[in-house]
Structure formats: C-alpha cells, structure tokens
Amino acid sequence: MHRLYLAFVLTLFISTALCQDKKPGSLNDLKAKIGHYFENNPSDKIFLHIDKHSYSTAETVWIKAYLTDAHFKHSNKNGVVYLEFIDSQKRIITRKVMRVYSGVASTGINLDPVSFPNGEYYVRAYTNWMRNFSSDHFFIQKIVVGKSSDSSTLTSVKGDISITKSTAEKAKQLPSIFSQLPIATVESEELGNDSLKVTIKANPDLVAKKGILYLVGYARETVCINARLLMLKSQVTLKIAKNIFPTGITRIALFDDQYRYVNELPILINVPKHVNIDIKSEASPNKKEGIVTLAIQVKDSEGKPIMGNFSIAITNDDTLIPDTGSRIDQSLFKTNDRYDWNKILTSDTLLNKYPFEREFTVRGKVKSIINAPVKNTLVSLFSSRPLIAKQVATDEQGSFIFNDFPQLDTTNFFIQAVNKNGKSFNVAVELERNDAAKVELPSTESRPESNAVDTTIxxxxxxxxxLPETKAADAxxxxxxxxxxxxxxxxxxxxxxxxxxxxxxxxxxxxxxxxxxxxxxxxxxxxxxxxxxxxxxxxxxxxxxxxxxxxxxxxxxxxxxxxxxxxxxxxxxxxxxxxxxxxxxxxxxxxxxxxxxxxxxxxxxxxxxxxxxxxxxxxxxxxxxxxxxxxxxxxxxxxxxxxxxxxxxxxxxxxxxTLTGLQFANPIKYISSTDSESKFSTIHWEPNFKTNKQGEGKLSFPIKLKDAGYKIIIQGISTEGLLGYKMDKLETN
Known part of the structure; x- marks a missing residue:
C-alpha cells in the first residue's frame, strides 16, 4: 500500500494526527476500531459468468461461479454458494447448493418448459456469511426465457472503469448535535489522471465550535487514508494521490470527535488495466471439418504473463454488445461495501448470525424433554441414495456436525439420536435449516402478487x-x-x-x-x-x-x-x-x-x-x-x-x-453440437480454462459452417487476484 500524499490546495489550517496513541477520541483509536472490524468480519465477493442473457425454452443456462475475498483472492472462509432462479413475482423457482473448490464452481441449469415458462427470471447467488450484510453483496442478474430481450437489458462497452463525477451520495445523515443541517459533506473531482481533489464542507455551527472531524478513506477492507481535521473555516480541500487506492469503490467517510458517522462519498477509482487478454484464431487443418482453435494469451499491465482460471462462452451472436452485469471486473469492483458505522463502532459484537460454511455440513442439536442440551449422545445419519451412514457424538452444548459428504444430487437424510440407554425416547433433534434469503429484486417497480388461487381441484x-413457425435468423x-x-x-x-x-x-x-x-x-x-x-x-x-x-x-x-x-x-x-x-x-x-x-x-x-x-x-x-x-x-x-x-x-x-429436498448444482460437461437446425445460440462453453506459466492456453471447438461469426467472452481471475475480461468477434467466413 502506497503512503498517503496530501497537498493543501487552499491555505487553510488543517490539523492531522501524527501521534500514535490509541486513547478514545483519537484518530489512531478510530482507525484501530475500523481495522479490527475488517479483520474479524471479512466480506466475500461473488460473481457468476452466465453464458448469455436470452434463452430458448428447454435450453441450459451455463454458469461459472467465482467466490473471492475482498482482495479478489479465492475465499478460504466459504465453500458453499446458494444458487437461485427467481421469477418476476419474487418466487424462487429453484434453489441449489454449489460446492466451491479453490474459489470456483460450475454447473448447468436446464430451463424445462414447465418450471420456466416464457418470461423474465433473476439468477441470484450468495453465501451464508453474506447474509450478515445487506443483499447488495449478493450477485443478481436478469435473464429472459423464450423471447428476445429489449434494449433496456443491454449496455454498450464504453472502455475502462472511470472515476465518478463530483456528486455526493445521498447517504443517511447523523442527526446533528449542532443544528438540523448535516454537520459536514464531502465532495470530489479529478485533478488530471493522478490525483483527486476532495472537499469537506462544514456547517456554521461546527466551525463556530471549532469542531473536529475525522476523515477515513477505505477500500477492500483496508484503511488507505486517515486525517484529523480541525474545522476553523467552512471548507477544507485536500489533494490526494489516486494510486494509494486500489481499483474499485473507495469510500471517503467523515466522523465527529465521538466517532459518530457524519457522511461519506463513494468514489470509483480507475488504475491501469488489470489484465490484457489476447485472442487469436489459429489456422487449423480441421477448418474444413468445422473445427476452430483459439490461441489465448493473458498478461498483466506490465506485459508479464499471468496464470489464472477463466471461463469462456462462445455464442453465434456476433454483435459486440455484452449482457448487463456480465463483466467480472465491473461487477466485483462495484460491489457495495457500505457499513453501518454507528452500530459497528459502539458494539464489540462480531457477525455470527449466519456463520461461514467452508463445506456442506448437516448441523443441529439434541435436547431433552425439558429443552436442555444432551451431551455425549450418539447421532446417526443415513441415506440410501447415495449410500451414506455416519455417526457422531454431541459436544458439551448438545451440538453435532456431519461433514465430508460425497457428491450429492438431492438430500434425503434420516437423522436419529439416542439417549444414554440407546433409546430415542425423551430426546429431540433440532436441525439448523438454511432457508433462502428474503427476495429483493433490483427493480423498484411494483410487481403483481401470485395469481389468485382457484378453490376447486x-x-x-x-x-x-x-413448435412455432420458423423465424428470422436473429430471432x-x-x-x-x-x-x-x-x-x-x-x-x-x-x-x-x-x-x-x-x-x-x-x-x-x-x-x-x-x-x-x-x-x-x-x-x-x-x-x-x-x-x-x-x-x-x-x-x-x-x-x-x-x-x-x-x-x-x-x-x-x-x-x-x-x-x-x-x-x-x-x-x-x-x-x-x-x-x-x-x-x-x-x-x-x-x-x-x-x-x-x-x-x-x-x-x-x-x-x-x-x-x-x-x-x-x-x-x-x-x-x-x-x-x-x-x-x-x-x-x-x-x-x-x-x-x-x-x-x-x-x-x-x-x-x-429428516433433511430432504435440498438440491445440488454439480459440474456438468458441455457437449458441443454442430447441428445446423439447433435453435440454441451457445456454441461452446468452457468453465475451467487455465493458462500456464507463460500465460498461454488453447481451446478447440466445433462450429456451424453456415454461421458468419461468433461472439467470444472470456473472463476470470489470476492466481494473484487480478481480474480479466475480454469480448471479441470471431469471423469464420
């Protein structure tokens, strides 16, 4: 992390805390509290690469999940992702468990015509731990089944991520102890390519009292900048080097001298491009047979080769218009890491309502007839498909955990506990049931409730x-x-x-x-x-x-x-x-x-x-x-x-x-087809494309000779946490 560079644009008196004390009311104490929270409550970030956004009935949605920590390294805290398909009436159509290994998982979900009639659906993904935060941390993306999407679901590519304009976020304000107005606001604008101008404006009451503000800039669970400001005048302007922040959203937050949250401004920082991906089509001896080989090379911004794990979708849509929310860099960079600082800084309670899940487990407690925990009693778990028989003993709190399960399709578990006499009388088994999170769709428009229920059978x-009549080629x-x-x-x-x-x-x-x-x-x-x-x-x-x-x-x-x-x-x-x-x-x-x-x-x-x-x-x-x-x-x-x-x-x-009906989204191999009559537009899907030490790799796949061109989207993460995205066009004629 680079050191802070501050330059004063206006000749105002600013007092910065140079001392290292951590007594209450000091800048370093505030910084330590924020750092302690980040260290003990690390957040996860999740992204799904979905092969496209529009599907025909009975087609398969191909999905690659990337689960990372705040620095885009693969998460070592969570190994379970919940994948849901939700209809426009906020009903969960299907919910499945993805078991994540080394930060990635892949699967395919068939859009059977009974469960997925024509319409709009939302693909949502999250971990159990993410539920401790707001649903802004979840991944959600709209798909359309059975009809072409309108232009509102598409967005054009307009280059790299850029910094936001100088507008303050409409954030919730601390009820001021000075007046009915916010005691301070924060704004920013760019100063060339290298610096930001950050302006803090205080209301007259704060200036009259010579009030103190603490400024803290944080990103990816790291405090990047902190300063103590003695507000002798109504406006303070700071010049800050942009390279002290990582790419993505940085938040400049203000606190008063009692650590009460005042205001903040999110700033989207752009630094040199993380990853460069080059795609070339090799002259293949099998070209006449409809086989294409892609040579792919991945390098960082300094030209050094990158080893990484990527996913590749190839569709017969050759228009270079990506699906909304489909870029891994934009999606993860823009994850909304906003915190309730007033609650956090006045409480030492750590997040634990929804614990980490490093692997799929079955947890619960055994209690007596008087609701007391039953310790050191045997609990057995049985399943006939696949054949599973496990037995564990409860701990001092009457809790038990079953883990290390083989690949599962659907849970059909029978769990039984016995008392000290080997009988099931006078004991009860209570399972921890991980129900779905509350459904919150991104659109704010009103949505109809489910249709009225007919009272007759x-x-x-x-x-x-x-099957409909043949349509135009682009339909x-x-x-x-x-x-x-x-x-x-x-x-x-x-x-x-x-x-x-x-x-x-x-x-x-x-x-x-x-x-x-x-x-x-x-x-x-x-x-x-x-x-x-x-x-x-x-x-x-x-x-x-x-x-x-x-x-x-x-x-x-x-x-x-x-x-x-x-x-x-x-x-x-x-x-x-x-x-x-x-x-x-x-x-x-x-x-x-x-x-x-x-x-x-x-x-x-x-x-x-x-x-x-x-x-x-x-x-x-x-x-x-x-x-x-x-x-x-x-x-x-x-x-x-x-x-x-x-x-x-x-x-x-x-x-x-019993624990039943919980379905799993397991890896499914994509089988390429050159059937010229196929109505499915995904030509090839490769969820686990890995580059070698030279940053190189090759991919071969069959094509339909009648198609003029294809859209290629490759994206993923390097072993060092660098994000890469590339969309390109492949012409076959």
Missing amino acids: VSNQPLVQT IALQEVSISARKFIKGSKNLNGIGNADQVMDENDIAKAGKMSLEELLKRKIDGFAVRGTFKKFNEVDYHINKKIVHFVIDGVYLDNIYLPPPPAGGAPPPPNDHYVFVKNVLGYFNSGDITGIEVLSYRNALYVTNYGIGNATNSYNAASTVSNEITDLHAYIEITTQSKQGPYLSKSPGIA
Missing part, C-alpha cells in the same frame, strides 16, 4: 407442446407450452415447480374434505386412486392411479428410499405385500389436518423418474437412463406437503429428523 390434461425459436391455471402450495417440493401437476389439492380443498386419514383422502379425492395387483407379481398389491403404480414423496422424502425390505429368513423370500404394508402405515400415520397440499404427477412425471427412480416396483429399470414412454406410462407420483414440512414421522417420532 385443478385437473390438468397432459402438457400440449407446439430465438420458441417452444410454446400451454399450462392451465395453477394452485400455489407453500413449501411444496414439486420438481416440476409448485402447482405444476396433473391434479392438485390445496389446503382449502383438503379442509373441505373433512377429517380422515391421508389414505382415505387419496381414495376419495384423487381420480383413479386404488389398491390393485402389481404388474410384477400377480399375488402382490400396491397403490395405483388407474393402471400406473404410485410412488409417494412427502416433503421431498421419497418413501421408496427409506423402505428397507426385511432380511430373508433361511433363504425364504420377504413376506408378500411388505412394501404395500409399509406405505399403508405411512399413509395411515397422517390425517388430513396434517396435510397442506397434494400434487399428482401422472403424466408430468419425467423429472420424478429421472431424480427418484421407480423404487421397489421394478428395480430392473435404471433411473439414470433415458426416460422412455414405457417407463413414464407405468408410473405415477404423488407429492405430499405437510404442515411440519419435515417429511414422514418427524412430528410424532422422538429423536428423529
């Missing part, structure tokens, strides 16, 4: 899908989906999206049906629901909807995953109808008053077959294989949402808890 026919081919009015069931784990089902009962429908068991409710109100013989064994029965065998999912818990057939006795097969009896007991366990929603997936079941499989009925099928009509025509699913939202058994079973 919605019986939708199978989706009717039609996006749309896949139209006809969807009937839907009901909204709070807390539903419906994989298709809440209310997207063939038959839906909400809480009002269930209340009208009267008091009865869940099994009886299904028999009375679900079309075709009955007990019939299975197609696998003529002497066994199970639940069906018409000719389809039914699988049950309760609060995201797939019942077949927790069904354990009895071990064979002397080689004898399990008793007949054991699976049916198991499910019947579960359905008899709940009554209609325990249920807030029932969604039947008889036709719209492809996602369920893919995610849950087909359970006990026909183990010969592989859920990971392509979902064929043969499979979907034989199986139906019923998604049940309970009052407790905690799956089967928990509300009435001591010592038991």
